[in-house]
Each structure stands twice: as C-alpha cells, then as structure tokens.
Amino acid sequence: MKAFRYRLRPTKAQEAALTEQLRLCRQLYNCALEERIGAYKKEKKTISGYDQMKALPEIKEALPEYKGVYSQVLQDVLKRLDRTYQSFFRRVKQGAKKVGFPRFKGAGWYDSLTYPQLGFSVSGDVAYFSKIGNIRLRLSRPLEGKLKTATITRDCGEWYVSYVCEVEPQPLPETGSxxxxxxxxxxxxxxxxxxxxxxxxxxQGSMKKLRVVQRSLSRKKRGSGQRKKVKAQVAKLxxxxxxxxxxxxxxxxxxxxxxxxxxxxxxxxxxxxxxxxxxxxxxxxxxxxxxxxxxxxxxxxxxxxxxxxxxxxxxxxxxxxxxxxxxxxxxxxxxxxxxxxxxxxxxxxxxxxxxxxxxxxxxxxxxxxxxx
Ligand SMILES: [Zn+2]
The missing domain is CATH 3.30.420 (Nucleotidyltransferase; domain 5)
Structure with a gap:
C-alpha cells in the first residue's frame, strides 16, 4: 500500500458543502460516543460500532441532512470511534498509566472524511467524490496502483486528498546485512x-521556532485579535x-x-x-x-x-x-x-x-x- 496526497481546489460552494459534511460527521461522532457512554452508565451495556452502523438508516430518516453524506463515509465515522475505543481498552489492558478516555470532538477537531472503498475516482486533474462532485486537484506526482481509499482533509484552511493505493511490490536485491x-x-x-x-x-529549526511562537501565544489575551493571529501562525508552523x-x-x-x-x-x-x-x-x-x-x-x-x-x-x-x-x-x-x-x-x-x-x-x- 502506498499513499498519495494532493492539494484540492474546491469551489466556494464545494468548500461550503465539505465544511457542512465535516460538521455532520463530527456531530454523528459525538452523538455515537454519548450513546455508548450512556448505555454503559445505565445498563452496563457495551454498544459496538457495528450496532451503531445498523442504526444509520433510521438516523437518515429522522435527520434528512445526513442523506447528503455518502453512506460509507458515515460508516467510517462510527468505525473511527470503534477504533478509538479499542485502542483505549488495549492500552488499559497493557497497564499504561495515563490513558485518555475517548473524547468528544470540539469544533476544529474533526477535519477529515474517509471514503473507505467506493464512491470516488480520479481522472486527470479532477477528483470525483459521491455526494460532493468533481473537485479540481493539483496532480503534483503521478498516481500509481489501484485506488483503495480516499480521505479528504482540511488543514489550516486548505483542502487535501490522500489516496491509499495498492501497488505491485518491487523487491530489491539481497544485501546480506x-x-x-x-x-x-x-x-x-x-x-x-x-x-x-x-x-x-x-x-530542528522549525521546531524551535514553533516553541517560541507557542510561548508568545500563551502570553496573548484570550479572545484578542492578536491571539487569533498568533494562533494561525502556530497552526501553520x-x-x-x-x-x-x-x-x-x-x-x-x-x-x-x-x-x-x-x-x-x-x-x-x-x-x-x-x-x-x-x-x-x-x-x-x-x-x-x-x-x-x-x-x-x-x-x-x-x-x-x-x-x-x-x-x-x-x-x-x-x-x-x-x-x-x-x-x-x-x-x-x-x-x-x-x-x-x-x-x-x-x-x-x-x-x-x-x-x-x-x-x-x-x-x-x-x-x-x-x-x-
Ligand atoms: Zn558483559
């Protein structure tokens, strides 16, 4: 498997659609987490990601806005939560000291959509995603192999797509070392x-710079314009x-x-x-x-x-x-x-x-x- 990452150039309307889909996915993630916590507190019952996936059609009936998000993308949201739970329990089992319980995602903490199997394709410098449409992409290097998954990410106000592809292995000659x-x-x-x-x-240079800017951020007043500016600088670094x-x-x-x-x-x-x-x-x-x-x-x-x-x-x-x-x-x-x-x-x-x-x-x- 090999990953290929490209910059996406969505139109204003597409950007709004992506932002809205991220919001819906974040909401689904948080509700699913709440449901799991609630079921455990009330009845000591463990709900699996699979159980929650079965409820997706019902959610779409009750909240039609979810029909605007590709179904496998929604399933992937629940799979992510499931993975977070699994790694939490694995770490507890291993006896790790400070293990963070799965957390609710605040605004700005849910930044990607994954198409785990279907619903996307690439042709030249155009990337297609089901329920979003064709987005222009900057093909900075050729895409190889067979497309497996696609993940759209928002990063400091820019959009990217990462394709994981299955490529033919290219064995190297033995070295004896x-x-x-x-x-x-x-x-x-x-x-x-x-x-x-x-x-x-x-x-090392940019890590040092990052530390300096982070220190300056901690001195800025909450809610001030200066703080906002420095915060964006920190994110970029x-x-x-x-x-x-x-x-x-x-x-x-x-x-x-x-x-x-x-x-x-x-x-x-x-x-x-x-x-x-x-x-x-x-x-x-x-x-x-x-x-x-x-x-x-x-x-x-x-x-x-x-x-x-x-x-x-x-x-x-x-x-x-x-x-x-x-x-x-x-x-x-x-x-x-x-x-x-x-x-x-x-x-x-x-x-x-x-x-x-x-x-x-x-x-x-x-x-x-x-x-x-
Ligand atoms: Zn010795």
Missing part, C-alpha cells in the same frame, strides 16, 4: 552499525513541522530498507512498562509514524521488519548478556560490570534489539513484515 534500530530522545535513531541519525537541521518530519521519516526509512534485508526495532506496543517516561511518550507519536512508513517500504521491497520486546535492551550487555542497571554508567556510556565490555549505550541497545530479532528471523512466520 541486517540492522537493529534504537530510537532515542537525544538522537532520532541509533543503529547497531554505530550510526547516529539526527533530526535534520531544518526540522505545526503543519510545516509535520511535513518536514514526514519527509525525513520517508528518507530515513528508505535508506534503512535499501541497505538491509532485515530491520529490527522495538515494538512500541510492548514498551510502556519500565521504559515509559514523559519524554518518550511525546516522541512515541513520531516513532509510530516512522515505523509505519518503514513497514510499508519494507513490504514493498521484500524486506523483513522484526518488532522486538525492548525490555532491558538498554541494561543488558551485548557481549555477555549480563543485565543490570549499573552497566549503564551514564546516559551515553555502557560498561559491563561483569565482563568489562565498553560501548556507547545506545549502540549497545541497538545491537541487543538486532540480537533479539535474529533468532526470530530464522522462523519467518514469527517476523512481522506487516503492511500499513
């Missing part, structure tokens, strides 16, 4: 080959950081996939306990995206990705296996109290991650070369 990757907070990533990957300067980060993730993942047959990294879903701290929680989001891109590129190139349990990878000696806290002399230095092995602490962790994946890779079934 494998690599372990440890993600960090000081460095973006450290490999078992001893490579330190830094966030690029331009990204956020978008810039997001784009630069995405681009950097693509480049970093492509390099790892080109150079290695097997790439091992920690399984973020198993993390939590022991390794969890605030700094990591903030970075988790970025790593999740990076690992998703990596998995997609690997699958496309016929490479393997192994996700390993990261417990104690930073305390275990890669040489003799002795595991204790004292091995880690400082943030960056590792000296084994048992065998005296010295290494950079992050490189030692990356080697352990690779070490955990190699026995797995002999059993291909255990290696998850998953597709996003």
């Amino acid at each position: 494998s690599v372990g990757v440890d993600v960090g907070t000081t460095w973006f990533a450290i490999t078992s080959d001893g490579e330190f990957v830094e966030n690029p300067r331009y990204l 956020h978008r810039k950081v997001r784009r630069q980060r995405l681009d950097f993730h693509h480049k970093t993942a492509a390099k790892l996939v080109r150079g290695n047959d097997l790439i091992a990294h920690e399984d973020l879903n198993v993390g939590g306990l022991g390794r969890g701290n605030l700094a990591r929680a903030i970075h988790d989001v970025g790593w999740g995206q990076f690992f998703q891109i990596l998995a997609a590129k690997a699958a496309n190139a016929g490479r393997q990705v192994a996700r390993v349990n990261p417990a104690y990878t930073s305390q275990a000696c890669h040489q003799c296996g002795h595991t204790c806290k004292a091995n880690r002399v400082s943030q960056s230095r590792f000296v084994c109290v048992n065998c005296g092995h010295q290494d950079n602490a992050d490189v030692n962790a990356a080697r352990n991650i690779l070490g955990r994946a190699v026995p797995l890779s002999q059993n291909v079934a255990a290696v998850s070369a998953s597709v996003v």
Whole structure:
C-alpha cells in the first residue's frame, strides 16, 4: 500500500458543502460516543460500532441532512470511534498509566472524511467524490496502483486528498546485512552499525521556532485579535513541522530498507512498562509514524521488519548478556560490570534489539513484515 496526497481546489460552494459534511460527521461522532457512554452508565451495556452502523438508516430518516453524506463515509465515522475505543481498552489492558478516555470532538477537531472503498475516482486533474462532485486537484506526482481509499482533509484552511493505493511490490536485491534500530530522545535513531541519525537541521529549526511562537501565544489575551493571529501562525508552523518530519521519516526509512534485508526495532506496543517516561511518550507519536512508513517500504521491497520486546535492551550487555542497571554508567556510556565490555549505550541497545530479532528471523512466520 502506498499513499498519495494532493492539494484540492474546491469551489466556494464545494468548500461550503465539505465544511457542512465535516460538521455532520463530527456531530454523528459525538452523538455515537454519548450513546455508548450512556448505555454503559445505565445498563452496563457495551454498544459496538457495528450496532451503531445498523442504526444509520433510521438516523437518515429522522435527520434528512445526513442523506447528503455518502453512506460509507458515515460508516467510517462510527468505525473511527470503534477504533478509538479499542485502542483505549488495549492500552488499559497493557497497564499504561495515563490513558485518555475517548473524547468528544470540539469544533476544529474533526477535519477529515474517509471514503473507505467506493464512491470516488480520479481522472486527470479532477477528483470525483459521491455526494460532493468533481473537485479540481493539483496532480503534483503521478498516481500509481489501484485506488483503495480516499480521505479528504482540511488543514489550516486548505483542502487535501490522500489516496491509499495498492501497488505491485518491487523487491530489491539481497544485501546480506541486517540492522537493529534504537530510537532515542537525544538522537532520532541509533543503529547497531554505530550510526547516529539526527533530526535534520531544518526540522530542528522549525521546531524551535514553533516553541517560541507557542510561548508568545500563551502570553496573548484570550479572545484578542492578536491571539487569533498568533494562533494561525502556530497552526501553520505545526503543519510545516509535520511535513518536514514526514519527509525525513520517508528518507530515513528508505535508506534503512535499501541497505538491509532485515530491520529490527522495538515494538512500541510492548514498551510502556519500565521504559515509559514523559519524554518518550511525546516522541512515541513520531516513532509510530516512522515505523509505519518503514513497514510499508519494507513490504514493498521484500524486506523483513522484526518488532522486538525492548525490555532491558538498554541494561543488558551485548557481549555477555549480563543485565543490570549499573552497566549503564551514564546516559551515553555502557560498561559491563561483569565482563568489562565498553560501548556507547545506545549502540549497545541497538545491537541487543538486532540480537533479539535474529533468532526470530530464522522462523519467518514469527517476523512481522506487516503492511500499513
Ligand atoms: Zn558483559
């Protein structure tokens, strides 16, 4: 699967229609959430997304404005809520500390419509969406493969569409190399080959700028014109950081996939306990995206990705296996109290991650070369 994102150029009327559809979807999302909470409070009953989908025809009868939104788009709203619930329960089960309960979406917090299967097509620089019509699109790069889903997004007052397409895999020749990757907070990533990957300067620059503007926002008076202006500036910088980060993730993942047959990294879903701290929680989001891109590129190139349990990878000696806290002399230095092995602490962790994946890779079934 590969994603293609393009700028949309809706007319004023289409923009109004899109905005109204987003409003209806947000309302549906919030009502569905309220229904689930209510049913649980009153009768300890769990309503599934599937149950709620069955009620859609009734909703359309009672509120005819919902007939103006493509039916699968409405189903997708309920599926999103279902996914939010599932990930909430999964995190609770894993024992994560601060797990946010699914939230109501305020105005401006519901910004996309998904056509999960049907009701859309592209021809040249025209994108068609059922119940909206033909919208001009800026075809910045050719679309490849078979269209699977389409998501329209509103971003800082601009409109975009993202198509997920099924593309033919393009296997790369074997390299005979494998690599372990440890993600960090000081460095973006450290490999078992001893490579330190830094966030690029331009990204660091815009992140710094964003922090400055955010601070200035917190000093502006609520409801003032100045505040509104700065708020728009913050949103734009956020978008810039997001784009630069995405681009950097693509480049970093492509390099790892080109150079290695097997790439091992920690399984973020198993993390939590022991390794969890605030700094990591903030970075988790970025790593999740990076690992998703990596998995997609690997699958496309016929490479393997192994996700390993990261417990104690930073305390275990890669040489003799002795595991204790004292091995880690400082943030960056590792000296084994048992065998005296010295290494950079992050490189030692990356080697352990690779070490955990190699026995797995002999059993291909255990290696998850998953597709996003
Ligand atoms: Zn040792």
